[in-house]
Amino acid sequence: MNNLKDILNLFSINLRHQLEKYGSLDNLQEIRFKVDKPIILIFSDREIVLTIKTSIEDIRVTINKMSKFSIFAFEEDVKQGFITIQGGHRVGITGEWVFENGEVKYLKNISSLNIRISREVLGFGKKFINYIYNNGSILNTLIISPPKCGKTTLLRDLARIISNGEPPINKGFKVSIIDERSEIAASFHGVPQLDVGLRTDVYDNCLKSKGIILAIRSMAPEVIICDEIGTKDDFESILIAYNSGVSIISTIHGSSEEDFYNKLRMSNLNTNMEKIFKCILVLNNRNGVGTLERVKKI
Template sequence: MEEAVMLLSESLQRQVNMLSITERNQIEEIRIRIHRPLEVVINGKPYYPDIQTVVQYEEVNRFLNKVSKYSLYTLEEELRRGFITIKGGHRVGIAGKVITEGGVVKAVRDVTSFNIRIAREKIGVASRLIPYLYDGRWKNTLLIGPPKSGKTTILRDLARLISTGDDRNRIKALNVGIVDERSEIAGCVNGVPQHTFGIRLDVLDGCPKAEGMMMMIRSMSPQVLIVDEIGRHEDVEAILDAMHTGIHIIVTAHGFDINDVKSRPNFEALFSNGVFDRYIELSARNGAGTIETVRNKNEQVCKRVLEVTT
């Protein structure tokens, strides 16, 4: 988190440091808004270290300059997408005046708000899923959960585990391909992953999922394909194509449970074709990463249901 805090003005840094060490270690987001007090989100709840002091324009401008290393031109594409990934894998979301051209976002000007989402690795959090997801091969898996339920954290650790291997469980390291459209799984900066993975890993950063899956298959021959937050018809078509090549697929989707996902027309083909061997339903009931249910290919609840906290 220190990489993100160091980009703040001295005044805002002092406010963050007003929190206890325990509170700082649990920060999920730092929100900066012009003429509003600094907001820190801890365990889903907003806190205002100094509610009487508001963020000044100069502080916002200085923060943007630091993030861009005083060259906004080099971040034109990231600004157009609405977020910037910084050292440490933290993602900085932005809001402000949007410039469109032909109905398509061309740029974001006059940035007035930032949302720094703190990326934290939870190495080993996916290990308890090995008995459910591996039996000599990695099973095609769909992780389902609402926002902030730990989907990406578990997916990231699965990518680490698969690309590293696990001698204790006699699991060999495999070539893993990550299509990271929002730079959240690997947290790449200048194409280099900021999180911990094994040596057998390739990342397509900032690439649309459907196109990226096909590019990865054609160019890098992954044995396991990792993708976050599928949902479009094009994503489903790409997954079906990947399945026919023999590649193992582990993906996530927004939803409260399997029935929520099945109700969406775009997902119908995945269920009718029996793409997934395992469905993992997540929630934040006992903290992000709570595993509510593990289901098999027939959508039946497996004998063991476990809960882990990321």
């Protein structure tokens, strides 16, 4: 279900007709619905607020169609605030949350949906691979980027290139992706919907700190790829991977190396963590998504 028309067919008739009347949906990134509020379309370069408003019935019908009338089958995902539908598209959900003993029990009265369109850009990583690949090895690499600057798209394509052994790499590497938020491989029922390479194993919806250890123990990866590190547990698991001889490629939210160092200080992790990463790539969208602002080799 990578075709946008297939996604539109999951909406209520009212919502679908309104979107079909809009016209071109090229470069659409998000569709946001809120009860009694206008539909918002977010493109790579602009935001469009439509005049039509979303009703409770629109939300109800859309959720039923997306979950194939079994929202309870997505119960664990819903507790995290999203479901992933076929094609790897991620649907953020919110409304009235019910807690028990400090933990999310369930969500009721759903009032907002945010459909994030999943797209792969094959070849996106080609201009970056020469920084990461050196003398037959994959360097431990940290990608620093603000939101919506292409870091997850880059991770996905790097996984494909490294796993397949595409030039300039002369052999494929065994790759494990720890896909905590189901965004890199966009898995549906555990199966990647996007191309992450033939030698790649995906730990879908798995905590980074747990998945990294599981991968090392069971899949013998040569490269581990994960997104958005930041907690003490994340950093500690990366240290374990490093000490196991596994290469790491990861991302972190930020606009500079200082943001990375600040997170290390906040984690109170007394190690030389900053020395693990031999290549640091800093991205922004100054000249479009995936603009390479700075490269640092250590």
